Amino acid sequence: MAFKNDEQAKAYWSENLSVMFKLLVIWFLVSFGFGILLVDVLNEFRFFGFKLGFWFSQQGAIYTFVALIIVYTMKMNALDKKYGVDE
Structure with a gap:
């Protein structure tokens, strides 16, 4: 990654x-x-x-985790583009 300055790098990592x-x-x-x-x-x-509690313990947490990975990927791609460090 090549940030223009330290302030930009700190802002990136903060976000x-x-x-x-x-x-x-x-x-x-x-x-x-x-x-x-x-x-x-x-x-x-x-x-x-x-039962909803059983479903969350067995399946819901897994589905949520996969969804969070997808959301993280999309957010980080947007963040990389915002700071000009995308591929």
Whole structure:
């Protein structure tokens, strides 16, 4: 990567860390919050015939993780273009 100056590099990494932090919070809420802490509350609802808490623990967290990877890729590509460090 070739940044024009240190300020641009710091701004890039600041935005990068912000994106990562937001996505990690979502991942934590879905995997730990919905899959463990709120499982009893969510089990009162059904999703495709399964209890929602069970579904989040077995499938929902995986789907969310894959979606977060896709979102991260799109956000980082946009960030790279914004700062002129894209390929």
